[in-house]
Amino acid sequence: MNQKNSLIGVLLMNLGTPEAPTPAAVKKYLKEFLSDPRVVDVNPLIWKPILNGIILNVRPKKVAKVYQEVWMDEGSPLLVLGQRLTKKLDQALNQDGQRFVVTMAMTYGQPSVESAAKLFRENNVEQIFVLPMYPQFSRSTTAAAYDRLMASLKRCPHWPALSMMQDYADHPIYIDALVKSIKAQWDKQGGKRHLMFSYHGVPKRYVTEGDPYQRRCEATTAAVVQQLGLGEDDYTHAYQSRFGREEWLKPYADETIRAMPNKGIKELNMISPAFAIDCIETLEEIDMQLREEFERAGGEKFDYIAALNDSPDHVTLYKALVLENTQHWMN
Ligand SMILES: C=CC1=C(C)c2cc3[nH]c(cc4nc(cc5[nH]c(cc1n2)c(C)c5CCC(=O)O)C(CCC(=O)O)=C4C)c(C)c3C=C
Numbered sequence: 001m002n003q004k005n006s007l008i009g010v011l012l013m014n015l016g017t018p019e020a021p022t023p024a025a026v027k028k029y030l031k032e033f034l035s036d037p038r039v040v041d042v043n044p045l046i047w048k049p050i051l052n053g054i055i056l057n058v059r060p061k062k063v064a065k066v067y068q069e070v071w072m073d074e075g076s077p078l079l080v081l082g083q084r085l086t087k088k089l090d091q092a093l094n095q096d097g098q099r100f101v102v103t104m105a106m107t108y109g110q111p112s113v114e115s116a117a118k119l120f121r122e123n124n125v126e127q128i129f130v131l132p133m134y135p136q137f138s139r140s141t142t143a144a145a146y147d148r149l150m151a152s153l154k155r156c157p158h159w160p161a162l163s164m165m166q167d168y169a170d171h172p173i174y175i176d177a178l179v180k181s182i183k184a185q186w187d188k189q190g191g192k193r194h195l196m197f198s199y200h201g202v203p204k205r206y207v208t209e210g211d212p213y214q215r216r217c218e219a220t221t222a223a224v225v226q227q228l229g230l231g232e233d234d235y236t237h238a239y240q241s242r243f244g245r246e247e248w249l250k251p252y253a254d255e256t257i258r259a260m261p262n263k264g265i266k267e268l269n270m271i272s273p274a275f276a277i278d279c280i281e282t283l284e285e286i287d288m289q290l291r292e293e294f295e296r297a298g299g300e301k302f303d304y305i306a307a308l309n310d311s312p313d314h315v316t317l318y319k320a321l322v323l324e325n326t327q328h329w330m331n
């Protein structure tokens with residue numbers, strides 16, 4: 001086996017998204033996603049009846065409408081924008097000769113890890129670098145992606161060499177890319193505004209039990225704030241997307257944003273660094289719901305700073321992460 005001359009597989013992994021903005025497709029997606037104990041760790045004897053009884057009968061109809069509001073001609077934003085980034089990364093990595101096979105898979109649904117594995121086998125890939133598209137590690141996202149990958153390899157007689165990225169919450173090129181996107185928005189709107197960082201939340205208990213997610217989110221905010229030279233009153237760090245009755249990480253984004261106009265913050269920029277790719281959680285929950293809450297409370301200007309998506313800076317970052325983590329296979 002000549003590993004030095006074989007192609008290197010690059011597997012970008014993201015969460016998953018429904019195949020259509022319909023209640024049936026959303027139900028199928030939520031069933032798979034919310035049955036994963038990495039995401040909801042409640043005892044299955046208690047959780048399964050709640051999931052199958054209430055949640056999967058009520059939530060899909062409501063959430064399908066939300067997907068319809070943000071759906072693109074080619075499909076779900078999470079998938080379409082993720083595929084655009086994958087294609088650009090492929091071009092950037094292979095511009096000086098074919099060395100990498102680059103593809104994207106979802107932890108839940110399509111495109112599956114098995115379809116990526118098939119592509120790698122067809123190209124005789126012997127080494128795979130896995131890059132979960134979550135800047136801040138969490139058991140509910142990154143570890144779930146690893147589990148999914150391992151499960152797909154369970155019946156495989158031959159394993160490739162695997163290298164997995166844990167996270168890149170404070171990687172200098174990631175921080176630079178976020179800072180550039182904030183400065184670009186400031187230039188566009190003609191000046192600075194209060195900057196709110198809103199991260200996808202997780203149950204507080206997960207962090208108490210050892211999930212480093214909160215610490216990693218704080219590391220991202222601290223690095224961006226430091227690079228921008230912001231003072232304490234210039235920014236806010238919060239968590240969105242609460243689900244269920246348990247306490248989640250605080251402060252909650254919706255409560256925080258409702259209180260801002262009364263404290264004199266009427267002009268706001270919002271960034272959501274936990275999302276590498278825009279999706280319903282940013283395009284609808286932030287740019288529609290939280291915007292509305294802010295304006296209803298007396299807020300006057302609200303601008304959401306898009307995820308890095310398929311921007312040149314994101315391609316530069318992902319290219320660097322791949323090269324840094326695959327050097328040992330190339331020399
Ligand atoms: C039930 C618990 C959930 C945990 C824990 C959780 C963590 C978590 N999720 C993301 C990224 C995404 N989540 C998305 C949607 C989404 N998340 C949950 C629940 C939990 N997430 C639900 C039920 C949903 C579906 C929508 C809904 O019913 O409200 C998405 C978007 C997918 C899309 O198609 O657009 C992403 C991405 C992170 C980063 C995270 C913790 C670190």
Ligand SMILES: [Fe+2]
Pocket residue numbers: 200241
């Ligand atoms: Fe989520």
Ligand SMILES: [Fe+2]
Pocket residue numbers: 241242280281285
């Ligand atoms: Fe949400």
